[in-house]
Amino acid sequence: MPFTATPTAIADVLILEPKVFGDARGFFYESFNARDFAQATGLDVRFVQDNHSKSAKGVLRGLHYQIQHPQGKLVRVTQGEVFDVVVDLRRNSDTFGQWSGAHLSADNHRQLWVPPGFAHGFVVLSESAEFLYKTTDYWFPEHERSLLWNDPAVGIDWPIDFKPQLAAKDQAGKLLREADVFESSLRASA
Template sequence: MPFTTTPTAIADVLILEPRVFGDARGFFYESFNARDFAQATGLAVSFVQDNHSKSSRGVLRGLHYQIQHPQGKLVRVVQGEVFDVVVDLRRGSGTFGQWVGVHLSAENHRQLWVPPGLAHGFVVLSECAEFLYKTTDYWYPEHERSLLWNDPAVGIDWPIDFAPLLAAKDQAGKLLRDADWFEGEHPA
């Protein structure tokens, strides 16, 4: 198996750790292989878009989701380190309103599978971070929503001792009680 898969406290959210081949020259690993991904996760997904963001230390992006055309995301960091967070917004789920956080970095090569129906975001812990992600649906700005990053009802324990830098849409994120949710466990 080219990578190991570790489940998290939220059903369907998976940590993927690739097998990295390294020597004095550097390293190599397959960051994605559809056949191996399906075998390891039991999921047959089709990715339609790749995104790449670069952010400075202290930038917090999220917590984003699309209420229509929900996106599954396979996320990773290729430079620096982030604390990556997902919040379950699937109303019928046993983990509705709960969160999971994972350190992703260029050093640990970890990836996180974020299924549709979850809000997603990250905060940059290094001087700079480059974040890559594949999505299962396109970006539709009219359907994008933002859950407030510091909603006390969700209680995310961000590993920061500073006020994060936020975009206006993230400053205006909604509290869980006021947010749009997904009905059922798995949105279409």
Template structure:
């Protein structure tokens, strides 16, 4: 196996570490192999869309989810570093309302599996970062929701000083108490 899986405090959210082959020329690794992903995670999904973003330091994107057509996301940073967060919005889950955060970077090459039923977001902790998302469903803007990034109930420990740079939809996200959940 060329992948290692690390279960987080929310076991359905997993850190994926690829085996990296490197020498004086650089490095090589498989960034995705469907068969191996299924074998090591137990997750059987088809990814239908890839997204790529670039953001500057302190840009915070999220916490996003789609109330219909929920998206599972396999995410990673290809340039720079981010602090990536997943919040469990599955009302029937024992970890409902809890969050996990992981540093993803071009250096550590880690990926994070964020299943359907979670809000997802990240903040850039380097000068800039490029971030890739593989998603299990398409983007439907009419079903997109934003959870408030600084909801005191969530108490997410974002590793930033000062205020983040936010899109209007993220600045106006809903608190957990007022948000739409999954069953």
């Protein structure tokens, strides 16, 4: 198996760790293989879009989601390190309003599966970070929402001792009690 899938505190959110082949020349690993992804996760997903961002230290992006056209995301870091966070926004879920986080870096090669129905964001811990992710649906700006990154009701324990740099839309994120959420439990497959 080219990678292992391990559930986080929220069972539908998975950490994927690839088998990395390395020697004095460098390393190689498969970052995605549909057959192996389905076998390791039990999910049959179809990715339709790849996104790539670069951010400076202290930038916090998120917590984003689409209320219509919810996206599943397979996220990873190719340069630097981030603390990546998801929040369950599926009202009928046993973990509604709960969060899970993971350190993703170019060194640990970890990926995170973010199911549809979750808000997602990250903060850059290194001098800069390049963040890549696949999505199961296209971006629809009219359906994009932002959950407030520091909502006390969610209580995310961001591993930072600085005020993060935020986009205007993230500064204006909604509290969980005011946010548009998913009324039915979405299936993890897309």
